[in-house]
Amino acid sequence: MADTTGLQLRSLITAQGELQISLARVAIPEPAADEVVVRVEATPINPSDLGLLIGPADPASFTTSGSGDDVVVRAKVPQAALAGLAARLGEAMPVGNEGAGTVIAAGSSAAAQALKGKLVAMIGGAMYAQYRVIKASDCLPLPAGASAADGASCFVNPLTSLGMTETMRSEGLTALVHTAAASNLGQMLNRICLQDGIGLVNIVRSAGQEKILRDLGATHVVNSTAPTFIADLTQALTETGATIAFDAIGGGKLAGQILNAMEAAINARAKGYSRYGSSVHKQVYVYGSLDTGPIELSRGFGMAWGVGGWLLFPFLMKAGPEVGARLRARVLAELKTTFASHYTRVVSLQEALDLNNIAVYNKRATGEKFLIDPSKG
Numbered sequence: 251m252a253d254t255t256g257l258q259l260r261s262l263i264t265a266q267g268e269l270q271i272s273l274a275r276v277a278i279p280e281p282a283a284d285e286v287v288v289r290v291e292a293t294p295i296n297p298s299d300l301g302l303l304i305g306p307a308d309p310a311s312f313t314t315s316g317s318g319d320d321v322v323v324r325a326k327v328p329q330a331a332l333a334g335l336a337a338r339l340g341e342a343m344p345v346g347n348e349g350a351g352t353v354i355a356a357g358s359s360a361a362a363q364a365l366k367g368k369l370v371a372m373i374g375g376a377m378y379a380q381y382r383v384i385k386a387s388d389c390l391p392l393p394a395g396a397s398a399a400d401g402a403s404c405f406v407n408p409l410t411s412l413g414m415t416e417t418m419r420s421e422g423l424t425a426l427v428h429t430a431a432a433s434n435l436g437q438m439l440n441r442i443c444l445q446d447g448i449g450l451v452n453i454v455r456s457a458g459q460e461k462i463l464r465d466l467g468a469t470h471v472v473n474s475t476a477p478t479f480i481a482d483l484t485q486a487l488t489e490t491g492a493t494i495a496f497d498a499i500g501g502g503k504l505a506g507q508i509l510n511a512m513e514a515a516i517n518a519r520a521k522g523y524s525r526y527g528s529s530v531h532k533q534v535y536v537y538g539s540l541d542t543g544p545i546e547l548s549r550g551f552g553m554a555w556g557v558g559g560w561l562l563f564p565f566l567m568k569a570g571p572e573v574g575a576r577l578r579a580r581v582l583a584e585l586k587t588t589f590a591s592h593y594t595r596v597v598s599l600q601e602a603l604d605l606n607n608i609a610v611y612n613k614r615a616t617g618e619k620f621l622i623d624p625s626k627g
Contacts, residue, residue, distance in 0.1 A: 254278040256380035257319060257624070259599055260342040261303050263327055263335055269307040271323040273599055274342065278381045283357040286365050286386050292402035293349030293377040294591065295602070295611050295620040297498075297538060303345045304612055306331040306542075314605050321603050346377030346622070350392065350401035354381075362386040371401035378599065380624045390578060396585055399621060403434070403591040406562065408581040409574075410537070411439040413565045414496050415448060416573065417535070425449030427487070427495035427508055430540060431471070432459035432616045434591050435498075440468050441588045449490035453483070453504070459616055474504065480511060487515035495534045496560065501541030505534045505557055506548045513551040527552015535560035540614060593619050598626035 255275050262270045281287050295303075307325035314323050332339070350371045356362040370389040376382060392401040418426045428439055431452035443450035444467055451470045452463050463471045470486040472479060486492075493516070495508045512532040520528060532551055537560045545557065566574050581589050594617065597607055602622050611620045 254381070257599055258344055258376065258380070259303075259346070259378035259602065261305075261345050262342040263305065263307075263332075263339055265332075265339045267327040267329055267332055269305065269323075269325040269327050270342075271303065271603060272342075273319050273321065273603070275319070276379075279383060281355055281357040281362065281383055283359045284362055284385055284387070285357045285383055286353045286362050286370075286389060287355040288351045288370060288372060288382045288384060288389070289354050290349050290377060290379055290382050290624045291351040291398035293346045293622045293624070294403045294406075294593070295622065296347060296403075296406055297540070297614050298406065299345055299347055299378075300612060300614065301539075302343060304608075305335065309609070309612060312605055312608060314603070318600060321600060323603050323605070323608065344376035344379065346379070347375060348373045348403065348405040349377035349382070350398040350404075351382070351625075352398075353389070357386070359386065365389055365391065368392075369396065369398060369401070371404045373405040378602070378622055378624065380599070390582065393582055393585065398623075399593065399596075400585055400590070402621060404581050404585060404589060407435040407438055407591065408589040409566065409577055410562045411435055411442055412577045412580065413562055413569075414439060414560075415442055415446065416569065416577070417560070417565065418448070418494055421494060421533075423492075423494050425451070425490040425492035425494075427451040427453065427492050428498075429453045429474075429495070429504060429508075430455070430498035430538070430616070431468075432462045433498070434619055437463070437466060438589055440466055444468075445588065449492055451483070451486045451490055451492050451495075453508075462616075474507075480507065483507070483511040484514045484518075487511050488518055491515075493530055493532050497534050497536045498538030499541050500536050500539040501543035501545055503546045503548070505536065505545050506551075508534055509551040509555050509557075510548065524552075527554065529554055531555065533558070537561060591619070593621040596621045596623050596626065598622070599624050600627065 257273045258276045311326040353365045356366040369392045374388045460471045472482040516528040532555045534557045
C-alpha cells in the first residue's frame with residue numbers, strides 16, 4: 251500500500267460556530283498484522299451519521315465553495331449548541347458508521363489473510379472514504395451472491411431492530427411499540443415481529459406511511475396525525491398488551507401519549523382501582539432524535555413508568571459476545587429478505603456534499619435513504 255492515498259469525508263465545527271464539511275486526501279498505511287485494507291464501495295447515510303456529519307447546524311445557512319474534490323460546505327451552528335460540542339471543536343472528524351467493500355490488502359494474521367479479496371461488511375466509523383484500514387474482527391464476510399449495497403447496512407439497522415426484540419424478551423414481555431415505523435429500520439422490525447410472532451404496534455405520521463406498513467402485512471398501524479390517534483393507539487395496546495416502546499422521535503408529546511395509552515389499556519383490564527395508577531411498569535426507550543425539542547410528559551400514567559435512552563452499542567456490550575454473534579448470524583442468513591435495505595439515491599463522495607442532496611437527506615424523511623459509493627466517479 252506504499253504511497254496509496256484516498257479521499258475521506260470530514261466534518262469540522264470551529265470554536266466560532268461554523269460547520270465545515272470537506273474531502274481530505276489521506277495516506278493509506280500498511281495494515282497491521284490483525285488489520286485489512288478495504289476499498290469502500292457502499293456506505294449508508296443513517297440518522298446516527300447525520301448527528302456527526304451535520305449536527306445542530308442551521309439548515310437554512312448552508313453554503314458551498316470550490317468544486318470537485320476541493321468542495322467545502324459551510325453552515326452556522328447556534329452559539330447555544332457549542333457548549334455541548336466542546337470535545338469536537340476544531341477537530342476534523344471522519345464520518346460514517348458502517349459500510350461494505352472489497353479487501354485489497356491484509357495483515358499477516360490468519361484472520362486478516364482469510365479476508366483477502368473478499369467482499370465484507372464493516373462497522374467502526376470513518377466509512378465515508380475511498381479506503382478503510384480496519385481490524386479483521388470488525389469485518390463480516392458477505393455470503394455468495396450479495397453485493398456491497400446488500401451488506402452496507404447490515405449492522406446498524408438490523409442489529410438495532412433485533413436488539414429491540416431482545417430487550418423486550420429480556421424484560422419478560424411479548425409485544426412492543428415502535429415510532430417512525432415506516433422507516434427502513436421500522437420495516438425490518440415489522441418483518442422480524444411477523445416472523446417471530448411478536449405483537450407490534452407501529453406508529454407513523456401519515457396515511458402514506460400507514461399504507462407502506464399495511465402492504466407489508468403489519469397488523470397494528472396507527473397514525474399520530476389522525477384525529478382518532480389516541481383511541482386507535484389505546485385499542486392497539488389493549489389487543490397486544492405492549493408495555494414497552496422504542497421511540498425514534500425523542501422530543502414532543504409522543505412519549506407521554508404512549509405511556510398514557512398504555513395505562514389506559516391496562517386499566518381497561520384492571521379488576522380494581524388504585525389511586526397510584528397501575529402497578530404494571532410502562533417503559534419508553536428513546537433511541538433517536540427526529541424531534542430535538544424537550545420530551546413533554548402529561549402525567550396520567552401512574553407511578554410505574556420510565557423514559558430512558560437506548561443505543562445499539564451499549565446494548566451489545568451488555569448482551570455479550572454470544573448474543574452478538576447469534577444476531578449477526580441471523581442478519582447474514584436473512585440479508586436479502588428480513589434485513590434488506592432500500593436506497594433511493596446512490597451518490598459519490600463529492601455528490602454527498604451537493605447542497606441539493608444535503609437538503610434531501612438531512613430531512614431524514616421516510617423513503618429517502620441515500621447510499622454513498624466512494625468508488626463512484
